[in-house]
Amino acid sequence: xxxxxxxxxxxxxxxxxxxxxxxxxxxxxxxxxxxxxxxxxxxxxxxxxxxxxxxxxxxxxxxxxxxxxxxxxxxxxxxxxxxxxxxxxxxxxxxxxxxxxxxxxxxxxxxxxxxxxxxxxxxxxxxxxxxxxxxxxxxxxxxxxxxxxxxxxxxxxxxxxxxxxxxxxxxxxxxxxxxxxxxxxxxxxxxxxxxxxxxxxxxxxxxxxxxxxxxxxxxxxxxxxxxxxxxxxxx
Numbered sequence: 750x751x752x753x754x755x756x757x758x759x760x761x762x763x764x765x766x767x768x769x770x771x772x773x774x775x776x777x778x779x780x781x782x783x784x785x786x787x788x789x790x791x792x793x794x795x796x797x798x799x800x801x802x803x804x805x806x807x808x809x810x811x812x813x814x815x816x817x818x819x820x821x822x823x824x825x826x827x828x829x830x831x832x833x834x835x836x837x838x839x840x841x842x843x844x845x846x847x848x849x850x851x852x853x854x855x856x857x858x859x860x861x862x863x864x865x866x867x868x869x870x871x872x873x874x875x876x877x878x879x880x881x882x883x884x885x886x887x888x889x890x891x892x893x894x895x896x897x898x899x900x901x902x903x904x905x906x907x908x909x910x911x912x913x914x915x916x917x918x919x920x921x922x923x924x925x926x927x928x929x930x931x932x933x934x935x936x937x938x939x940x941x942x943x944x945x946x947x948x949x950x951x952x953x954x955x956x957x958x959x960x961x962x963x964x965x966x967x968x969x970x971x972x973x974x975x976x977x978x979x980x981x982x983x984x
Contacts, residue, residue, distance in 0.1 A: 774806035788909040815972040846888035859918040901928040911947030
């Protein structure tokens with residue numbers, strides 16, 4: 750059995766549940782990470798931020814649940830069908846996970862609209878690419894263009910068994926096109942075309958409104974008690 754060294758962070762305020770303490774477990778940076786190893790770890794509830802691979806390890810709380818969508822079983826809701834039809838003119842372009850000043854400008858516009866006054870809204874170019882890029886993962890920056898305008902960018906990790914939706918940022922002026930939902934729908938279609946089984950959507954917290962959209966993609970599975978189970982049956 751493979752033994753991987755890890756370390757645990759100090760407690761800090763939870764960014765999702767007010768009044769809670771949070772803590773994370775990280776894969777030690779001495780571990781030579783690659784897409785193959787990460788593909789196994791994401792199936793154990795881990796995620797990446799930049800080059801760092803982590804999972805929640807909070808004292809007395811198990812609210813964060815890693816979730817994934819089996820793409821062959823996915824059926825669009827009426828709202829998702831409307832979103833799909835509304836975005837039929839969108840052109841997707843898959844780009845390398847490299848710094849692009851146009852992407853960076855859009856990222857800042859998004860953060861300043863969604864998280865004004867936060868550190869993310871004032872990210873330097875180095876902080877931006879360190880957060881979204883990776884030296885070892887097979888990552889794409891997928892551009893979504895509408896009528897000659899860059900509407901959104903989805904950061905997507907391609908794994909052995911699926912794709913991971915790392916982050917999506919978009920032009921707030923195009924919010925009526927539901928670009929966040931569109932980006933997930935595109936990733937589902939991409940996974941199907943590539944013969945991959947899952948889209949991993951990160952962590953879901955039942956009591957967190959900003960994560961509620963993930964439960965709109967059905968049948969959603971959650972990693973609970975060391976196994977993937979239907980969220981509908983488990984929560």
